[in-house]
Amino acid sequence: MTLNVEFGSDNHSGVHPNIMKAIVDANNGYSISYGEDEITKNSIKKIKELFGSDVDVFFVYNGIAANILGLKTVTNSFNSIICADTAHLNVHECCGPEKFTGCKLVIIPTKDGKLKPELIKPYLIGTGDIHMAQPKVVSITQSTELGTTYNLDELNKLCSFAHKNNLLVHVDGARLCNAAIFLKKDLKEITRDVGVDILSFGGTKNGMMYGEAVVFFDKKIAKDFEFYRKQGMQLTSKMRFISAQFNAFFEYNLWAKNAEYANKMAQYLKNELCKITEVKIVQKVEANMVYAYIPRKYLQKLREKYFFHVFDENACEARLMCSFNTKKESIDDLVNSLRNIIKK
């Protein structure tokens, strides 16, 4: 029996039809490479309409690159980057950040994947001490790797705290759209307006084939990015095919529709799981993922049918992801499977 991988990750989904159509349409004759083409210019213009005309926008292939190259651009190798223990940057980038930036990651334990000023404060030592890595950036993930979301108040406090301490704020926004939907805010309100400096703006997990954007809200700090992007192997030649995806992403608010749908499915999944006494939802469901505790014996059986991640095997917590194309029936099937397993 083939494993059902539907809930394994939001990147298990294919490409949204509108995005695919944009790719096909972009395949129209010759076009200058490396981002000088009209589709790319148009796409960057659209993103500037969202965030302000005075920002800098660059496309890269994937989220790890958006994070690493964005951070490299604003750090020296003797700096440190502060992040939550659960950050993708820390856990799932195979020490790419350390290798490419040289920086130390200062890793802060959290319960819900969210940094707070009071959590960061004890780690802010050694500023000016030549023996110690110099803190330079706080990197947060919005929505987090645990499916939680920073609200406006939390964002404001965090950015304000960071800036007071001469730290920049980077947002790993692989699932920024899901956060915006949950918070009922637009993308600018939860990034630039609260004081974020650098944004990894994700597309792939929200219906795109490949391609993410790095947005610098202050052009001054962005000036070296293009060289690091090339050096970092992330300058795509046929860039129009990334740009076209972003154009479709913003047309008729596809980004919002996809994220809204995915979030809604996660709520539905959560609600259905809540009906099962043995299951416990262990993190707030504020985006498109559900973290559910499932007793080991049931969990094992469920994994024979479904592929999904259990990052801490001891904790028996399943991460179940929804996306723009998750079907309600699939959720029902999953929940019923689990019910049947428990019944036996």
Place this chain on the structure above:
Amino acid sequence: MTLNVEFGSDNHSGVHPNIMKAIVDANNGYSISYGEDEITKNSIKKIKELFGSDVDVFFVYNGIAANILGLKTVTNSFNSIICADTAHLNVHECCGPEKFTGCKLVIIPTKDGKLKPELIKPYLIGTGDIHMAQPKVVSITQSTELGTTYNLDELNKLCSFAHKNNLLVHVDGARLCNAAIFLKKDLKEITRDVGVDILSFGGTKNGMMYGEAVVFFDKKIAKDFEFYRKQGMQLTSKMRFISAQFNAFFEYNLWAKNAEYANKMAQYLKNELCKITEVKIVQKVEANMVYAYIPRKYLQKLREKYFFHVFDENACEARLMCSFNTKKESIDDLVNSLRNIIKK
């Protein structure tokens, strides 16, 4: 007037329709990410059918990554990598190789972009001397950045020389297909069979949207590649969309047809240019590019209409590229434009 960019690069072309169709077809439901999917397995199987079942094949986004990650996997930071002065590795990768590998590039001047044992020999000093970078790999480009091609005899001699000196051989094969067609050999005959150890196997310049393969002909030296790929930001999540392109690439020998056509167009372009007394072809045309000397005053005028690269402004040598979708009429137009410019 918009510049005509048709001859600017083979990556100015769009995507071959068969490749695009394969991408669209791959967008079929859920699929596990990061290369565990069936399309990727199938694609790797096809490449192994070409090169031997005991090779290792990995996909990355682009050619610079194929080069850098392939080389990183077989070097330590105290090694040196030997290449021609014209190598993409040296000229157009923004010191990405130095940054990611730590290695020194030993850069050897050539007339035609081709390394030879006698050119390399004087640079093979310091083996075992702890003060000096230790030579580890010879990297050649096939076909070269100047449009020339190593023949079988040259390849055999070079690989044999390298191996005698405990050096591995890497081929930057961004345009390997064009070389194979020119030499009337299959891909294995010009790589594995002559002794090549690592191959960057290009797709993008030959009709693909994005995606290249790294092929190790000895699995033992490949063992760390997957970690370097992830760390190097080159592991794509929705890998099926690269793999599907390679599947189409090998179906009905599309790779060969595209390269054959591009080479043919380059010959046609060369022949037409040869008819103009003022123009001089400065490199052998053995792939899909033509290097043509055009007197400065005509060159300037031509560049007002056409975008193409002139890497050494002093030399007045235009690099004119053909691809799978170059039209004969476009070549005629280009040549006529030049004629008209000269006439005036």
Place this chain on the structure above:
Amino acid sequence: MTLNVEFGSDNHSGVHPNIMKAIVDANNGYSISYGEDEITKNSIKKIKELFGSDVDVFFVYNGIAANILGLKTVTNSFNSIICADTAHLNVHECCGPEKFTGCKLVIIPTKDGKLKPELIKPYLIGTGDIHMAQPKVVSITQSTELGTTYNLDELNKLCSFAHKNNLLVHVDGARLCNAAIFLKKDLKEITRDVGVDILSFGGTKNGMMYGEAVVFFDKKIAKDFEFYRKQGMQLTSKMRFISAQFNAFFEYNLWAKNAEYANKMAQYLKNELCKITEVKIVQKVEANMVYAYIPRKYLQKLREKYFFHVFDENACEARLMCSFNTKKESIDDLVNSLRNIIKK
């Protein structure tokens, strides 16, 4: 008034007279550079007599280099290095380890600066997972940065645990001699015999001017060290002047005498401080340093007279260091100063 810096660090001491004499004596005519000289050969021979003839020994300038170069030699950039939160490697090397190795430091909170298998275990995740840094080495400090010492049983368990998990064990032995004295064991018994793989063997903090040794207990893993040492800017030309120091270090067991004296002074200092009700010794005194809690108002006053480190200003814990040349009277002065401050 000049600050008294005597207790600030064991590197505030000068050079032991016997070491200085050896340096002066080594200044005798011409000598081949970079370690091929007789003094160096003799010195390495002496270290091999201590640890076994089948080890590899290399000299570097300082302890940070011994750590970083030793670790670089046995890691790839996608590996992780496990260490205590208090490790010099983590706190006081300005992300040099991350920059030079590319590796992630996996930082484990401890109460006493000592790692234990049960502390490490939860962090051993992701082995073989290409998204995650691959654990490769456990680095411990002996004696620790908090003045505590791993006993033989702890060392045996840790090394055995590490090896079972395919991890190497590195010891930052900047103060190894102090640990050996405390444990009443010879240097081999607390390193090689318990299973340590790589040792940074410190001299500077124990009476030398500059110079540390890196000892590999398995020559196979040492093979690249010499290239990394040169590349890492740590190959000294006039090496005889480091080697001569090590020769003196081992003659008449100077290393042991110095460490024994320093440890004794630390015990004396501890005992004197214990007599002051307001002061609390916060870590076991098992080497040459005393960690003492001093109420903030007294601490501030004391710091007007004495320079010493208080790494966590909130905790009001003074680190007071003894060395081979700490005088009993100086300790009495310090303690009396504190008494007087409290009395007022």
Place this chain on the structure above:
Amino acid sequence: MTLNVEFGSDNHSGVHPNIMKAIVDANNGYSISYGEDEITKNSIKKIKELFGSDVDVFFVYNGIAANILGLKTVTNSFNSIICADTAHLNVHECCGPEKFTGCKLVIIPTKDGKLKPELIKPYLIGTGDIHMAQPKVVSITQSTELGTTYNLDELNKLCSFAHKNNLLVHVDGARLCNAAIFLKKDLKEITRDVGVDILSFGGTKNGMMYGEAVVFFDKKIAKDFEFYRKQGMQLTSKMRFISAQFNAFFEYNLWAKNAEYANKMAQYLKNELCKITEVKIVQKVEANMVYAYIPRKYLQKLREKYFFHVFDENACEARLMCSFNTKKESIDDLVNSLRNIIKK
């Protein structure tokens, strides 16, 4: 028979007695570490008296570190550093510059180890092109690795050319003192006054035990140096022992006396060798080294008695070094040995 190593390198010499005395004298009680001590402050003050009070001076262990850390401080990883093919930076630093800076070395062939504007000009391509390494620094060696010296006019032209092209100028001054003596200029006249931006100021080859200084003539570009020094493992704890050497170096112009003597001995050696018909001096003798062609059969015999470097075995060119303690009689012996070999 033991090989005579006297002419093998200027670092085969021991330490000048005045320097050694200063080291011994510095061993006087406690002293704060890492450069905050009075001896260091005094030493830096002396260097500022030579070069101007508005410069920044830092000590490191050795010359390779002075070069690499000085260059790292003023470059980003996408920059290139221009140097002669013979540069120590290129040949004898085991790709340490590439590893630590990430930069590409642009290596320019020269006949005499000296760069000139017209040699550099053809390599200044790609400024602003995101695909290419961005030239940032010209690094020259004064006096050169071939024993030649840039005169004031050459220095002025080179620096002026560099600055016009937005390039900084770095001088590897491992043998700067020898150049100053040859040119009959003081140290400032041949560095700051001609426009040099960063200087690696060597001590070890001119009578010191260890220790070099990095001098930035513009404090603004020096601001990150201290962090890179620590991260680069080059911050010595007992710094007073480097500083004391520099103090002695400047007292009674020891630096000048030593260099003057070494240069004089090189002239004497050259003159004696010139009397042997079979020998040919192949580079101008403008510092403390003599490059002499010796026919292979004689060279081989001579190397049985004397250790010296022959960097290009095919060229049969011996590099013979003089230092502050080279004896006239030793030169006579060497020359006589060669005569006897030839006679037989």
